[in-house]
Amino acid sequence: GAVVSQHPSRVICKSGTSVKIECRSLDFQATTMFWYRQFPKQSLMLMATSNEGSKATYEQGVEKDKFLINHASLTLSTLTVTSAHPEDSSFYICSAHRGDTEAFFGQGTRLTVV
Amino acid sequence: KQEVTQIPAALSVPEGENLVLNCSFTDSAIYNLQWFRQDPGKGLTSLLLIQSSQREQTSGRLNASLDKSSGRSTLYIAASQPGDSATYLCAPPSGGSNYKLTFGKGTLLTVNP
Numbered sequence: 001g002a003v004v005s006q007h008p009s010r011v012i013c014k015s016g017t018s019v020k021i022e023c024r025s026l027d028f029q030a031t032t033m034f035w036y037r038q039f040p041k042q043s044l045m046l047m048a049t050s051n052e053g054s055k056a057t058y059e060q061g062v063e064k065d066k067f068l069i070n071h072a073s074l075t076l077s078t079l080t081v082t083s084a085h086p087e088d089s090s091f092y093i094c095s096a097h098r099g100d101t102e103a104f105f106g107q108g109t110r111l112t113v114v
Numbered sequence: 115k116q117e118v119t120q121i122p123a124a125l126s127v128p129e130g131e132n133l134v135l136n137c138s139f140t141d142s143a144i145y146n147l148q149w150f151r152q153d154p155g156k157g158l159t160s161l162l163l164i165q166s167s168q169r170e171q172t173s174g175r176l177n178a179s180l181d182k183s184s185g186r187s188t189l190y191i192a193a194s195q196p197g198d199s200a201t202y203l204c205a206p207p208s209g210g211s212n213y214k215l216t217f218g219k220g221t222l223l224t225v226n227p
Contacts, residue, residue, distance in 0.1 A: 103205075
């Protein structure tokens, strides 16, 4: 199957610093990627749609200045959590669609802000 | 707004049992529906994708059905194994998009040896 790779899998950072998470589609091109967030024992919530070559589209309630998204190529999208605070600690996961429909997800990134 | 409910929330069965996981969704104007499994602390693994024109899709011991009109999908797992233990998620798209997936809380399956 198609592979989406996400890095890092775990990161611990100090409050006030920024953290970058990478999402790569390894064997197909993705003009659109998606970023989700998952709190413990909760469902995945869509944060934003990453569009290659243009601005990301954010879901209601998601701060675009807090969660910076860059989709500079057809295989790479990055999510930067800026000025991270403990409440930003969560599981972040990206996805990309091959063709028109099937979605493939990365391995996820566990962010802990201390 | 698409809302997804999965029943049961948790299920524990002995190895070898056949089981059914249920998913219901509120917006039936969907093009497809995808089933995933998630292992603890891990990402999602795609299991099956059902197109709106299909009623069933099979992969190995897994069979998923889709009834758009009633807003329901089921995942049937035959001859369950301990390795099937995971959280199972169904994800219909929402907002008229093929791509924006909506997730419920999933069904936590435990298969006991």
